[in-house]
Amino acid sequence: MKTKLATQLLVVGGGATGLGVAWDACLRGIKTVLIEQSDLGQGTSGRYHGLLHSGGRYVITDPQSARECAHENQILRHIAPSAIEPTGGLFLSTPSDPPDFSDQWLTAAQSLGLPVEEINVSHALKLEPKINPHIRRAFAVEDAALDSFDLLHDLASSMREAGGEVWLHHQLEDLVIKDGSVKGAVIRDLTTGQKFTLGVEALVNAAGPWAGKVAQLADIDLPIALGKGVMVAMGMRPTQHVLNRCKPPSDGDIIVPVGTVAVLGTTDEPVDEPTSLQMESWEVELIMAEGDILIPGILKQRPLRAWAGIRPLYRPKPTGPHETRTITRAHVILDHGLDHGCEGLFSVFGGKLTTFRLMAEETVDVVCQYFDVEEQCVTDATTLVQAESKTYYHLADRPRKVAEIQPDQPSQQLLCECELVTYSDIEDILTADPSVSLDDLRRDLRLGMGPCQGGFCSYRAAGLAHRLAPSTPPLNYLDQFLQERWKGIKPLAWGNNLRQMELSRRIYQELFAVDTIGDGEL
Amino acid sequence: MTDLIVVGAGFSGLFSSFLAASEGMTVKLVAQGRGGLSLSSGCLEIWRDKAPSRAITKLPAEHPLALAGKDHLYEGLSIFTKLMEDHHYPFSGSVNRNFSLPTAAGGRLTVNQAPVTMIKGEMEQEQPFWIAQFPVFRDFYAEMLPAPLERAGAKVLGIIDLPLFNVAIQRDSYAVDLALRFEDEAWLDEIIRAWRPKLQGLGKVGIPAVLGFENAAEIQSRLEEALNVELFEIPTLPPSIPGLRMERILRRAAAQKGVTIIEGSTAIGRVDGTTGGRRTNGIVLQTAGGPRRLEADAVLLASGGILHGGIIRQQDGRFRESIFDLPLRINHLPSAMVETNPFSEQPYSQVGVLVDDQMRPLGADGDAPMENLYAVGGLLGGSDRIVEGSRHGIDLATAHCAIKAAQS
Numbered sequence: 030m031k032t033k034l035a036t037q038l039l040v041v042g043g044g045a046t047g048l049g050v051a052w053d054a055c056l057r058g059i060k061t062v063l064i065e066q067s068d069l070g071q072g073t074s075g076r077y078h079g080l081l082h083s084g085g086r087y088v089i090t091d092p093q094s095a096r097e098c099a100h101e102n103q104i105l106r107h108i109a110p111s112a113i114e115p116t117g118g119l120f121l122s123t124p125s126d127p128p129d130f131s132d133q134w135l136t137a138a139q140s141l142g143l144p145v146e147e148i149n150v151s152h153a154l155k156l157e158p159k160i161n162p163h164i165r166r167a168f169a170v171e172d173a174a175l176d177s178f179d180l181l182h183d184l185a186s187s188m189r190e191a192g193g194e195v196w197l198h199h200q201l202e203d204l205v206i207k208d209g210s211v212k213g214a215v216i217r218d219l220t221t222g223q224k225f226t227l228g229v230e231a232l233v234n235a236a237g238p239w240a241g242k243v244a245q246l247a248d249i250d251l252p253i254a255l256g257k258g259v260m261v262a263m264g265m266r267p268t269q270h271v272l273n274r275c276k277p278p279s280d281g282d283i284i285v286p287v288g289t290v291a292v293l294g295t296t297d298e299p300v301d302e303p304t305s306l307q308m309e310s311w312e313v314e315l316i317m318a319e320g321d322i323l324i325p326g327i328l329k330q331r332p333l334r335a336w337a338g339i340r341p342l343y344r345p346k347p348t349g350p351h352e353t354r355t356i357t358r359a360h361v362i363l364d365h366g367l368d369h370g371c372e373g374l375f376s377v378f379g380g381k382l383t384t385f386r387l388m389a390e391e392t393v394d395v396v397c398q399y400f401d402v403e404e405q406c407v408t409d410a411t412t413l414v415q416a417e418s419k420t421y422y423h424l425a426d427r428p429r430k431v432a433e434i435q436p437d438q439p440s441q442q443l444l445c446e447c448e449l450v451t452y453s454d455i456e457d458i459l460t461a462d463p464s465v466s467l468d469d470l471r472r473d474l475r476l477g478m479g480p481c482q483g484g485f486c487s488y489r490a491a492g493l494a495h496r497l498a499p500s501t502p503p504l505n506y507l508d509q510f511l512q513e514r515w516k517g518i519k520p521l522a523w524g525n526n527l528r529q530m531e532l533s534r535r536i537y538q539e540l541f542a543v544d545t546i547g548d549g550e551l
Numbered sequence: 552m553t554d555l556i557v558v559g560a561g562f563s564g565l566f567s568s569f570l571a572a573s574e575g576m577t578v579k580l581v582a583q584g585r586g587g588l589s590l591s592s593g594c595l596e597i598w599r600d601k602a603p604s605r606a607i608t609k610l611p612a613e614h615p616l617a618l619a620g621k622d623h624l625y626e627g628l629s630i631f632t633k634l635m636e637d638h639h640y641p642f643s644g645s646v647n648r649n650f651s652l653p654t655a656a657g658g659r660l661t662v663n664q665a666p667v668t669m670i671k672g673e674m675e676q677e678q679p680f681w682i683a684q685f686p687v688f689r690d691f692y693a694e695m696l697p698a699p700l701e702r703a704g705a706k707v708l709g710i711i712d713l714p715l716f717n718v719a720i721q722r723d724s725y726a727v728d729l730a731l732r733f734e735d736e737a738w739l740d741e742i743i744r745a746w747r748p749k750l751q752g753l754g755k756v757g758i759p760a761v762l763g764f765e766n767a768a769e770i771q772s773r774l775e776e777a778l779n780v781e782l783f784e785i786p787t788l789p790p791s792i793p794g795l796r797m798e799r800i801l802r803r804a805a806a807q808k809g810v811t812i813i814e815g816s817t818a819i820g821r822v823d824g825t826t827g828g829r830r831t832n833g834i835v836l837q838t839a840g841g842p843r844r845l846e847a848d849a850v851l852l853a854s855g856g857i858l859h860g861g862i863i864r865q866q867d868g869r870f871r872e873s874i875f876d877l878p879l880r881i882n883h884l885p886s887a888m889v890e891t892n893p894f895s896e897q898p899y900s901q902v903g904v905l906v907d908d909q910m911r912p913l914g915a916d917g918d919a920p921m922e923n924l925y926a927v928g929g930l931l932g933g934s935d936r937i938v939e940g941s942r943h944g945i946d947l948a949t950a951h952c953a954i955k956a957a958q959s
Contacts, residue, residue, distance in 0.1 A: 310868070328866075437719070439686075442689045442723070442724065443723050444689055446723060485788060488655070488656060488690075488692075488788050489690065489692070489788070491656075491692075491695065492691075492692025492694065492695055496694045511893060512892065512893060515892075516891070519889050519891065522864065522888060522889045522899065523866045523868065524863070524864065524865070524866060527864050528857060528858050530889075530893075531856075531857045531858040531900065532590075533893065534893060534900075534937050535587075535590050536590065536788070536789060537656070537893075538893070538938070539592070539937045539940075539942070540590060540591075540592050540654065540660075540789070540791065541654045541655060541656035541658050541660075542654045542656070542659055542660045543656050543658050544658070544894040545658045545659045546656065546657050546699040
């Protein structure tokens, strides 16, 4: 059991904001531990649409956010190049969008100094032949695709290299508050079930949609609202640019090419709980129908899976049960010493993945003031470790990878044909860390993310895990992974997707009887 | 003149064709693809929960097995097992009793009949066994079996890694590649020599199901005698060889009885009949040269359920029978079609064609059946065959019932 542990700063939450805060704090010489109740990016960061914002989306509704996005966009391209595919983006005024909006939008974007260029429609159609041929205007912006799992892993590595620690599967259970300041955190290691107290001098609550629950441990009500967004990944990549509707922010206004797929986003529904991730079929239908306006015919194509993420939004004062999208996306940093008489406790929430570094910088500035540390932030000029040695996984990498696979080497056999994952790809990861789950392999290697949604590779990867990491609980692997994949495709239960679901049942239930594993006697 | 057109080359389509041709009918079998036998364990499932002979008497009246009835099941079953015996691939089992076989994931498959190559895996025998595997083969992982099987009371003695040589392991090798190798006698002699030090006299050994397509029983007994062991096959990730063996035998038997198999052709509709909407004169096929009429006295649909395209669910949530647009049995709301747990009974899987006790689809009004159209197997509604473990029970009984009706 861990006892008498202490750190200067405890960061709660393993998303982009928490890791950004922890990385920044470590670089400024603060002894930092980060805890995450599950795995990196299991919350909002890992459930977004994959867009590095140009800022264009917010030029009218939230100019401050727009400016911040544009600025951070340039910084992230330099510090996290391996997580970013510089696709570029287009704002398209389709016949379904308000015609006078595009002038307003262009004026606003230019006055904010955003790099925007109007391109003529025929050129836009040449760049992206599959877009709606009836668009009226097109504007090029500096959107990009940003893989949040890559970003988070690089942040965690960078933070560790700077002396910090990341404790996964550790949950904050209580706060120790004495004489009006935070002194410790009661933490449970969810893997072993053990509970211990960590001495802390300050705590940053970066728990995203769970931030309200963390603050409640100190009897503080955070001004937070939760908004659920649903996204759909299509089994194709019909566009090379990010495509935006040129209209006020609304449901289904964006398509982001990510790796081998295109992600359609998104919706915005107020929800009460950070776990309210269930999707309704109307949400999926709406997103696909809106996407069809940008790329006619996409409605008839095959969606691979759908998922939902929860935005933690800053809501300064109660405004009644109206739509959460009208709330500004801008972030907030609350010093609960000033506001609530709890010294050393800070909360950061709101904002966007694109602005995580800025949020972290501002948060650590406040923490440094609290600690009397004078170091300045350097994260805007510090390239993440590993970022230089890796390259972003492009669609065009696939034929190269196939060519590199030596056909006569058993270790080069494909275990996941859809995403070209080989035996040795999985072997390398399992050898380095036998505790990784199939879901980790999915995030690291895109295992099971292709058209068959794990139909064939789940068994092979689970088998390999049993071979190389025999202590792994057997059910943890196959059964849970299949259940998770099922949830992702359940809202898309029609056409070939439903056939795919039935094929999975046929293999795993009828042929392999996975449902009988672990249910005892004959 | 064609007496009967059968649509679908899965288990029920092939078996129906064989039955009809055995009764002297002229049969054309039309198939879009290969059918689903590559997904099959190669055993027969009739009813999973309890002894099929008892369970079948207690089914709801509209269940396909209940509609076809016990006699057709028993007759179909005995014709099928006789056929397999004639082709030197005998099955064992009794309708009064199910038994369990280990699966490649450590599960327990409940079956009613198993082929000779698998039968020694029966777990109710409570004999300890070893599990062998080929480490270079990506579709079978023995390490998954011991823990769950032992929890279920089996005694697993250990895992044996067996070498394979002169097998081109490509970046995508399948069980089929290995099974073809086992049919080479000279290669088999080499394998026996290489395996002897590892297997000799070990008792009972489970092995990935790749022991050849043809002569599997012979390959098995040759290995058993040479190595002094008892072997039983465990099906691998699809393509599953024991399923493909059944397909080969059924196809060969149908062809021997004179069935014409037309592959790569999609049935897209019916040739309209003369007496109201109650008769069909055949089907329309989509071929490379355009739609083509294929006429016959009767049509039997064995086009499968959701997985095989016999039933299609559209994006708007509606279900459609893909060839004749037959009325479907739908007992759930569109929003309740998919259960959250993948292994629960799935309402979408129970959507299907409703038939009378001669397997004739009922009309839109739900009463008078079509006169010369039949539907069998997975196309029928009222059953989630995966959860029930009723696949071959339904296929055998409905095929036999339909062919008897078509004959008269």
